Amino acid sequence: MVDILLIIILLFVFILPFIFRKIEHNLEVFLLVMGLLATVVSKTLSFHLLGHVFSNYLLYLVTAVVLVMGFVFNLTVNKFKTAINSILNKIKIELFVTFVVLFLGLISSIITAIVATLILVEIIHLLPLKHKTKVKVAIIGCFSIGFGAALTPVGEPLSTIVVSSLNAEFLYILKNLGIYIVPTIIILSLLSYFILLHERKRGYILPTYDELLTEEEAIVKAEEKAILDLEARKDVILRAGKIFMFIVALELLGNGFKPFIDKYVVKLGDKLLFWINIISAALDNATVAAAEITPSLSTGQVKAILLSLLASGGILIQGNIPNIIAANKLQIKSKEWIQLGLPLGLILLLVFYLILFVI
Template identity: 45%
Template sequence: MIIGLLIILLLVLFLPFTVKKVEHNLEYFLFIMGILAALVSGVFNMELLMHALQDPIKITLAVLIAGLLFKWFQTQLGNAIDAVSHKMPFPLFVALVVIVLGFISSIITAIIAALVLVLIVSNLRLARRDELLLIIIACYSIGMGAALTPIGEPLSTITVSKLGEDFFYLVELVGAYIIPSVIILGIFAAFVVKRRKGTGEKVEQEEESYQEIIIRSVKIYLFVFGLTMLGAGFEPLINAYLLDLDPKILYWINMISAVLDNATLAAAEISPAMSTATIEAILLGLIISGGMLIPGNIPNIIAAGKLNITSKEWAKIGVPFGLVFMTIVFIILLFTGL
């Protein structure tokens, strides 16, 4: 059994990073891998199946409803953004964009928050470096804020489900780190992002079709279903190899979240048998390092795809920024008793 689970784990960790077809169909891939992991570990039963069928419902509905609202009001939102950005000091506008999107992503989901971010940046027509700075800092903020509720992003959905906790569990667990971080990110963006006009044309964002919105919602459902199965299937591995690891080590190990979706890693690592300090370290390591590179988090993928940001462009800013960010949070964790 352990050998079979290790093979599945290696496939889950490396195929999305090395095989383009798997990367572009990650939801279907993890759906299949999750079922296989549950079968191999012998935990597949009716109770788990019902659990996996129910877990994705809330986040799927949130993505669907928010997606429809964004489609219906995209033009009005774009006009409002353009008006507001010219009626207040630009640094204040930038700070509010980063902070508000960070916090509201926990309700409208990280996916919709990223689409709103793209709409905002497209209307601003900034110089390329300022555009990149705003996108990357805001995606860090969105990735952190979305982790505060189980409807914000798959990572938080899976974590709350695996631990059997309530809606506000993550706010209580990591809110003291995430809430100040989102505010600080907004203040930092206000100082580094300048309104130097770019030379290119305004990037017009095509309106999504109803079909695209529905397909995205179905993919989220399959994604979370697969991760629920994956998490249950990997319990024997977690109990054998991760429970006794020092939380400090787990925090830095999770830098691999920079190249792998952090929800997948959360499903593979987190267990109810872990201490609160260990879960806290795992989550913060995953959430922060997920912003370093494009594949690490959903908002990164959406923003980079819509605005044609290359992996090299993202890495030049995202990696050093993430390393500094992780180091600061690690020092704080040490002083608070990690």
């Protein structure tokens, strides 16, 4: 009965945000409720668990960085906008975005996924793009950062847990998975280039600020005002609070489902486990990795687990910290995210599966 209830909760997490608008607009509250339900059903809810959740340094680090960067952006938005406009007057926006996606993906393992994502979204904020196009750039950028941050234990909790669990050297993931991750980041950056070429043909890329026509200028000024409104002090604090709640919810979800993962998931064969790990699109992939990664695994098994977790983590907003930050700051809804996140994640999963198990 417990297992059935947990499966129902997982289905709710996957499906309900796409059915009910109120849930979609209050995703962090919904996930928090689902996380509490999962811990109650699995009988893992305790003061010890709550102490573990609220003693997690990442909870406060992410919230603090988002809060500080929000205020910094508020103070420097005009200079930042001027710098970006200057760049866009010299090179095409397609090339600029390609470089940004590539650079942030590669450097995220050093500056952390959190900082890389905040830089990404502040740049996207000021690009002369329509909202739908900004959503696509954000999703591809988050995929890139999610993969890149895994290269070292500094980048994100997933890689920290893996290196710690295996008692491996600092550059273990870079040495063993770099051959898969780095080309993936390059391909993602090229994908952003071709998507923007297509978006230009559809008229979703506006001229740079110095070339704007009167009507287009009004549109961009309206977008700028909306950006500044979003970055008002009250909204910066509110958004940081939502991200705090988001992370607590993911911690509870991960811990609530850990007994289920330990009981069923980790005992599956490599190929089936590869696909089952798509659950990390809705759960904290670091928690899934903690349950699955043990010193007894071969390097090939570790590769399969990590690549499936990284590819799945970009499918939904709640799949990864970069997704959560980007969606909150750029006002991206679940339905908008999954339109590109799902097909892109599935394609990456299929390619990795073919490379690992077929070719």
